[in-house]
Amino acid sequence: MVARELIPEHKLLSESEAKKIAKEFSITLDKFPKILESDPQIQKLGAKSGRLIQINRNDDGKKYVAYRYVIKG
Amino acid sequence: MATERKNDGIDVVPGEAVGVIAAQSIGEPGTQMVLRTFHSAGISSVITTKGLPRIIEIVDARKKPKAPTMEIALEKDIEKKYEKVRSVWRAIEEVKARQLISSFDEDLKNSTLVLHLDRDKLNFYETNGRLIASRLAKQEGVHVELVGPETIKVKFKGKTVEATRRAFINVLGATVIGVKGIMKANIQQEGESFYIATFGSNMEEVMAIEGVDKWNLYSNDIFEVMRVYGIEAARNLIARELATIIDEEGFTVSYRHLALVADAMTYDGTIRSVGRHGVAGRKESVFARAAYEETVKHIVNASVFGERDFLKGVAENILIGKQIGLGTGNVKLAMNKDDLKKVKGVRKKEEAKEKE
Incomplete structure (x- = not known):
């Protein structure tokens, strides 16, 4: 059983943190992969559109950080 | 140098065509896979789609898999007691x-x-x-x-x-x-603890049953996982399902190729199929879409709505005979305008301009 591992940790970033990360990648926030406001994990965090979410992924044992931008929907 | 710093700890060189490599890495073993699904008679009473048909099912993002299955984990305090597991099982099988x-x-x-x-x-x-x-x-x-x-x-x-x-x-x-849609349920043992394997999937209703470990359900229905656990769980499921199928067939494909496919499919927060109606059909560039499928439709629509093409992608640049923006073609020279003033000739020219 590995089902629990399917759901990575979602973390809501503050707006200043989000700006810093966008600058690091030298892109605007809306260029990040998207996540819907209606997504169960976003509902849990209570995040509104326009915020950036940090996702602590674990791909086949390799740990790294990914980001998603919350959009309406 | 700045480039050196950026390359530190990166497995892939910037400008590498990772999408093409992923496509080839999955496509090559795909040609050798069996097209027909065989039913393995015997111990396993749960039938699943395997091999190429299942890969196509995932990549096409079908709304319902042909053979939906679930693995239901139970809460810690009951998972070792057969009698209690049995009463949960009663509440599950339809x-x-x-x-x-x-x-x-x-x-x-x-x-x-x-x-x-x-x-x-x-x-x-x-x-x-x-x-x-x-x-x-x-x-x-x-x-x-x-x-x-x-x-x-x-x-x-x-x-x-x-x-x-x-x-x-x-x-x-x-x-x-029981739960609607769960055609068959079996109690399986793993070590000392039990779990329930089902044929048919209905996560929403199974989650409501007492004794079920809500956040530890495995379903092969990607859309259902997206609805219940979210898009990131769906992304992981796509990659993991692809990896298990390829592994079962006896091939080895690096996980990052499969993760890339999953990333592309879930980029916009919902699941998109790979192909005309999904990833390829939603490309920004008109020429890239026209070069793939339904050429006339895309060109007509682009002219009607006055679309613009910035000629950044691969297909567009091949079409117009320019160098593509990959590998060495990805590198561009930029000049710092302030540094330019330090050059003698330029300074003289600018001074002359100012005098005018």
């Missing part, structure tokens, strides 16, 4: 009204349906007439009455005989025990 009756009398003239329940079957499923009557009462527009311990009378006020008939068929097919 039993329809039709399966519990010995016979039924249908009176279309008076719009009544009398169900004669089978006592042996009731005992087997550890239920009784009252419980079943209460479940049947949830059906729309029917009036359910328990006339004897094993006899249920169903009344329906339909305008036409056809409507009545249809309602009665629905009553016979109604779920009276």
